[in-house]
Amino acid sequence: MKIWCRFAIITLLFTIVSCNSKGDKKEENQKKAKVVIPELKLVIDSTAIAKFYEAYPKLQNFQGEVASLYTKKQSTQLWLDNKGVVEFGNTLYNKYKELETEGLKANFPYKEINSIFENNTDNKLSKVNTDLMITNLYFYYAEKVYRGFDEKTSLSLEWLLPRKKLNYQVLTDSIFKKSTINDDKKSKMFSQYYKLRDALHQYREIEKKGGWKTIETDEDYKSLKLGDSSAVIAQIRERLFITGDIKEDTKSAVCDSTLISAMKKYEFHHGYAQKNTILLEHINDLNIPVSDRIKTIIANMERCRWIDPELEKGQKYIEVNIPEFKLYIIEDGKIAFTSPVVVGKAMTKTVIFSGMMSNIVFSPYWNVPPSIIAKEIKPGMAKNKNYLAQKNLEWNNGAVRQLPGKNNSLGLVKFLFPNTSNIYLHDTPAKSLFERESRAFSHGCVRVAKPRELAIELLKVDPQWNPERIDKAMHAGKESWYTLKKKVPVYIGYFTAWVDREGNLNFYKDIYDRDESLIKLLTEE
Incomplete structure (x- = not known):
């Protein structure tokens, strides 16, 4: 009995202690749970x-x-x-x-x-x-x-x-x-930036794999055509395969139609006229190192950073890319019109700027700039007293102007967007220049290969100005002005690398040597 009572007392005491212990732990855990670490709050004034x-x-x-x-x-x-x-x-x-x-x-x-x-x-x-x-x-x-x-x-x-x-x-x-x-939405930048960034990644991957070998030719190399056989052909084929200009490298040393087609594609995207022969100048272009191509891409990415992406949201605008020698009309995000152009010579560069096209002038006079009067016309007059008449020129209030007509230096129509550089778009009687690969011949203005078609495209919003009326005004021999009902933005830019709407990377010659100074700034940064 006594033993049983002692056992009961010990059990009771153990239970009480145990319960108290659990209670204490529970209370302690509750206290811990209530401990809140204060939020970090720095004073940065x-x-x-x-x-x-x-x-x-x-x-x-x-x-x-x-x-x-x-x-x-x-x-x-x-x-x-x-x-x-x-x-x-x-x-x-x-x-x-x-x-x-x-x-x-x-x-x-x-x-x-x-x-x-x-x-x-x-x-x-x-x-x-x-x-x-x-x-x-x-x-x-x-x-x-x-x-x-x-x-x-x-x-x-x-x-x-x-x-x-x-x-x-x-x-x-x-x-x-x-x-x-x-930038998943790719909306913060001019869209060309993202396209060039993808191209940069592609060319850096090529560089990591060793780039491409220099194509070696004999000193007397002139050209290769369909059916020719040469070790150079195999080298060209390998080079085109690396940049995706040809789908398969068959290692063949015979110039077949597949290779000619691939070279034409390459020529088109590198500013050359497409030919059925592979010239030394094409080989030299293929041999430009991948590292130099990468620098060109980087320089043009920088130029893209300077352009407001809002520009692309315009319903209709004109863009001219100087190194490409091309003019485009972009309407609702699509190319509505394109034309080859002639731009300024290295000594009289076409300016990189923008303006608002407001007028089309049919059968225009050409008001000769003072610099041309001093350098060309006055010396011509000194040698030939009939110089002005022979050039269809006349004095006009102390200045010189050329009369309207097919031989006028501005051709039959010009397109004005007022600016301090006195740059505009115009027709030209020198049509043969548009057949050249490099077309930097003007005094700074932009000569358009398809001026009639450009006028038609700009005036299609005005039903009173059909193609017949435009033709008549262009050949009237008397100057007349048309004011656009809605001004059209004109952007004259300079891009030596550009990804077109089909996703093809294009390289153009740096005709004004503008890349080098920009690349130097970027690489010194």
Whole structure:
């Protein structure tokens, strides 16, 4: 009985202790569950920002935008939480490290940025300065990729087309949406940029595999045609296969119709007239190293950064690509008209700019520029007293002009978009020049191979001006003006690499030697 009672008492005591122990643990767990780690909240005010730029002066260009951004965020951090850098910050850094895919170098001016992400234990920055450094990386990335060189630099390169304005308000708003550096919709840039970026990737892959071999020819090489047999043929075939201009490399040393067709395709996309023979100039073009082609692509990607993507949303506009010697009318995003053109000589370059076409002038006078009067007409008059009459010229209020007619230097029609450079589009009596591969012969204006068709295309919105009336006005021998009911934007650009609407990469000769200086700036960056 006593033993039983002792056992019962011990059991009861154990139960009480056990219950108390469980109760204590439960209470303790409840207390732990109630422990909340306070949200990280750094004070990043104007004083902290000013001190940051004193320490890192190479980033001062961003100070105003950075200060505005933190004010919007109530002077708290953007990129840090209790665990460290937020995921979007790491995404930003990864995009920065991949700047090569955008044709740029990842050379943020301060190495501290790498310690933040790659080896956090080496990060000696305070949390405030860490957040500020990442914010500056964000603006650095956005400016490099979305804006490119500043307007002062592009002007020094004679680029007078309107520059895209980088909207920092939109950029900073989208930080909170964590979407700015993801361009899946491909809407932030001029569409050609993304096409060239894809081409850059393709050519870099070719470069990684060793590029292409130099095609070796004999000193007396002249040409190859259908049916010819030569070791050069096999080399050409291999070279075309690498860039996808021919579908299969059969290793054949016989020039067959497949090779001729592939070479014609290559010639077309590299600014040559299509021929049935493979000339030395074609071989020399094929031998341009892949590294040089990559530089050309990168230079033209930079030019694309300067163009506002809103340009492409216009219902109707004219574009002229100087190195391509081509004019296009783009209507509702599609090519409505195209024509070969002649552009300015190297000494009288056609200007890269834009304007609004407002007038078409039929049977125009040509008002001779003072420079041509001084260099050509006055010396001609000194040698020949009948010089003016023979050239169909006349004095007009102290100036010289050429009378309307088929021999007029402007041809039978001109298209005006007022500008300080006095550049316009016009017809020409020198039709044979359009048969040339390189067509840089003018004093700066753009000569159009199909001026009648261009007039018809521009006036199709006016039913009163049918082709018959246009022909009559062009051959009237008397100048008459037509004012467009709606002005048409004209963009004269300079692209030596361009991906067409069929997805083909085209290269054109750098006729004004504009690529070299731009490439130098990009590679020195």
